[in-house]
Amino acid sequence: xxxxxxxxxxxxxxxxxxxxxxxxxxxxxxxxxxxxxxxxxxxxxxxxxxxxxxxxxxxxxxxxxxxxxxxxxxxxxxxxxxxxxxxxxxxxxxxxxxxxxxxxxxxxxxxxxxxxxxxxxxxxxxxxxxxxxxxxxxxxxxxxxxxxxxxxx
Numbered sequence: 741x742x743x744x745x746x747x748x749x750x751x752x753x754x755x756x757x758x759x760x761x762x763x764x765x766x767x768x769x770x771x772x773x774x775x776x777x778x779x780x781x782x783x784x785x786x787x788x789x790x791x792x793x794x795x796x797x798x799x800x801x802x803x804x805x806x807x808x809x810x811x812x813x814x815x816x817x818x819x820x821x822x823x824x825x826x827x828x829x830x831x832x833x834x835x836x837x838x839x840x841x842x843x844x845x846x847x848x849x850x851x852x853x854x855x856x857x858x859x860x861x862x863x864x865x866x867x868x869x870x871x872x873x874x875x876x877x878x879x880x881x882x883x884x885x886x887x888x889x890x891x892x893x
Contacts (some may be wrong), residue, residue, distance in 0.1 A: 754791035754867045755783070757831055762823055763787075769816035777812065784870050789813025790827075791867035792858065797832030798865050804858040807874045814838060852876070 755763050763786060770782040777785065788810045796804050806814055817824050818838055828835045855876065859869050 752866050752868065753787060754794060755787040757790055757794065757827070758786075762820075765820065766813065766816045769819060770812050773816065774812050777809075782813075785809050785813040785873060786816065787813075787868075788862075788870050788873050789817060791862045791865070791869070793817070793828070793836050794831050795858070795861040795865040795867065797828065797834065797836040798861075802857055802861055803854060804861055805854050806858070807855070809873045 758766070763783065766786045766789075767779060767782045770785055771777055771779055774782070789806065790813070792804070792806050792810055793814065796802075815838075817827070825835060855874060859874060862869050
């Protein structure tokens with residue numbers, strides 16, 4: 741069996757990895773779940789969530805985490821399980837689980853180091869980073885082992 745993964749060439753807007761219909765559907769879900777977020781911002785959030793998921797899947801064990809806003813987009817995507825699963829297989833070659841940390845757990849190096857690792861991984865994967873959606877002083881929505889497939893143990 742041969743698996744061909746979609747890899748961006750150069751710096752890519754991650755939304756191009758979704759169909760226009762899927763991008764619209766996820767944007768609509770994000771604005772429904774978070775009425776304080778306008779449609780244009782929700783679309784940016786979804787794009788960054790897609791970039792984060794793709795980078796996380798390519799960097800297992802890196803202790804990456806989405807910002808609170810980017811996590812909105814990830815949650816919207818997870819609700820569409822068939823599309824999410826297909827995306828993970830097509831783009832990464834495996835499923836990327838969302839495994840939040842407990843309140844008392846910390847990511848290696850703290851929130852700022854986690855943010856820097858995450859943004860570095862997204863850029864290294866060839867995706868654009870929308871800095872406004874990754875606030876420097878913001879609290880990360882932290883996930884176990886970089887939200888890869890490894891269960892807590």
